[in-house]
Amino acid sequence: MxxxxxxxxxxxxxxxxxxxxxxxxxxxxxxxxxxxxxxxxxxxxxxxxxxxxxxxxxxxxxxxxxxxxxxxxxxxxxxxxxxxxxxxxxxxxxxxxxxxxxxxxxxxxxxxxxxxxxxxxxxxxxxxxxxxxxxxxxxxxxxxxxxxxxxxxxxxxxxxxxxxxxKLSNNFAAKRFIVNDNCTSCKICEKVCPANNIKVENKPKFLSRCETCLACIHHCPQNAIHMKSEKSKARFINQNVKLKELIDSNNQAY
Missing domain, CATH: 3.40.50.360 (Flavodoxin domain)
Known part of the structure; x- marks a missing residue:
C-alpha cells in the first residue's frame, strides 16, 4: 500500500x-x-x-x-x-x-x-x-x-x-507575513516550506508561490514570523511528529 x-x-x-x-x-x-x-x-x-x-x-x-x-x-x-x-x-x-x-x-x-x-x-x-x-x-x-x-x-x-x-495564495506570505527582530536566520522556515517559497539571507524573503500552509510560522523556533491578522502568538506542531520529519517531507531546496 x-x-x-x-x-x-x-x-x-x-x-x-x-x-x-x-x-x-x-x-x-x-x-x-x-x-x-x-x-x-x-x-x-x-x-x-x-x-x-x-x-x-x-x-x-x-x-x-x-x-x-x-x-x-x-x-x-x-x-x-x-x-x-x-x-x-x-x-x-x-x-x-x-x-x-x-x-x-x-x-x-x-x-x-x-x-x-x-x-x-x-x-x-x-x-x-x-x-x-x-x-x-x-x-x-x-x-x-x-x-x-x-x-x-x-x-x-x-x-x-x-x-x-x-487566487489569494500566490503572494499570500509576501503580503501578510511579518518577520520581527527575533529572527536568527536559522533557515528552518526555508527547510519546512513545501513550495520552495522562502529564501533566507538576513531574514526570510517570501516569493510568489505560497501554499498558505503556515509551516514556516508554526515551526519558527524564535516565534519571529507572524501573520498580520493572527489571533494569537501561540503555535502548533502535532505532538506525534518531529521537526526532522517535517523537514524531510517538505524541503525542496536544490
Whole structure:
C-alpha cells in the first residue's frame, strides 16, 4: 500500500503514519520528478485548504498516473470541511482515479487568522482523534467501500472557496507575513516550506508561490514570523511528529 501525503504542522503525516504502508511526501515526489505509481492500494492524506486541496496536491495528482485496485482519500480539517473531499474526487478523475473510500477527521487547525491556537489545542481531544482514526484505519484495512457525500449547497460553497483560495495564495506570505527582530536566520522556515517559497539571507524573503500552509510560522523556533491578522502568538506542531520529519517531507531546496 502506498500513501501520498501533504503536511505542514504534522496532522496529515501523523494520520498517514498511523494508517501505515509506504509513505510518499508529495513535495518530495515533485522534487524527484516521480509521477507514475502502482500498488494494490493507493491512498492520499491531506489537510483541508480553502474547502478543498492545496494547489500542490491538486497539481501533483493531475500530473501523475496511478494504478491500483483500491483508492482512498483522508482529509484532516479543523472547522467545517464542507465538500473538500469532492474536490479531490473531481481532480482525481482526470488521472483515471475512482475512489473506493473517502473520509475526514477533525484535528487542530493551524490557520492563525481564524483560530486561537490555545483554544484549538484544548478543544481537540487527542483521544477523540485517535478513536476516529482507528475506525478509519479499520475501514481501510478491511477495504471498505464508502464515500463521504455532501449536499449541493456545500459543493457550491467549496468550489467557490477553493477558487478564492487559489487566487489569494500566490503572494499570500509576501503580503501578510511579518518577520520581527527575533529572527536568527536559522533557515528552518526555508527547510519546512513545501513550495520552495522562502529564501533566507538576513531574514526570510517570501516569493510568489505560497501554499498558505503556515509551516514556516508554526515551526519558527524564535516565534519571529507572524501573520498580520493572527489571533494569537501561540503555535502548533502535532505532538506525534518531529521537526526532522517535517523537514524531510517538505524541503525542496536544490
Amino acid at each position: 502506498k500513501i501520498f501525503y501533504f503536511t505542514a504542522t504534522g496532522n496529515s503525516l501523523y494520520v498517514a503514519k498511523k494508517i501505515g504502508g509506504e509513505l510518499y511526501s508529495i513535495p518530495q515526489m515533485i522534487k524527484a520528478g516521480e509521477y507514475e505509481f502502482e500498488d494494490e492500494a493507493i491512498g492520499f492524506v491531506f489537510p483541508c485548504h480553502g474547502f478543498g486541496m492545496a494547489k500542490i496536491v491538486s497539481n501533483f495528482i493531475k500530473k501523475s498516473k496511478f494504478k491500483a485496485d483500491y483508492f482512498f482519500a483522508i482529509m484532516t480539517y479543523g472547522a467545517k470541511p464542507f465538500s473538500g473531499l469532492r474536490h479531490i474526487e473531481l481532480v482525481a478523475e482526470e488521472s483515471g482515479i475512482k475512489f473506493n473510500y473517502t473520509n475526514e477527521i477533525l484535528m487542530v487547525d493551524n490557520f492563525l487568522s481564524a483560530f486561537k491556537m490555545e483554544e484549538e489545542i484544548i478543544n481537540k481531544n487527542p483521544e477523540d482523534i485517535d478513536e476516529r482514526l482507528n475506525k478509519i484505519i479499520a475501514d481501510i484495512t478491511n477495504r471498505r467501500k464508502s464515500l463521504v457525500t455532501k449536499g449541493v449547497a456545500s459543493n457550491i460553497l467549496s468550489k467557490c472557496g477553493r477558487g478564492l483560495a487559489d
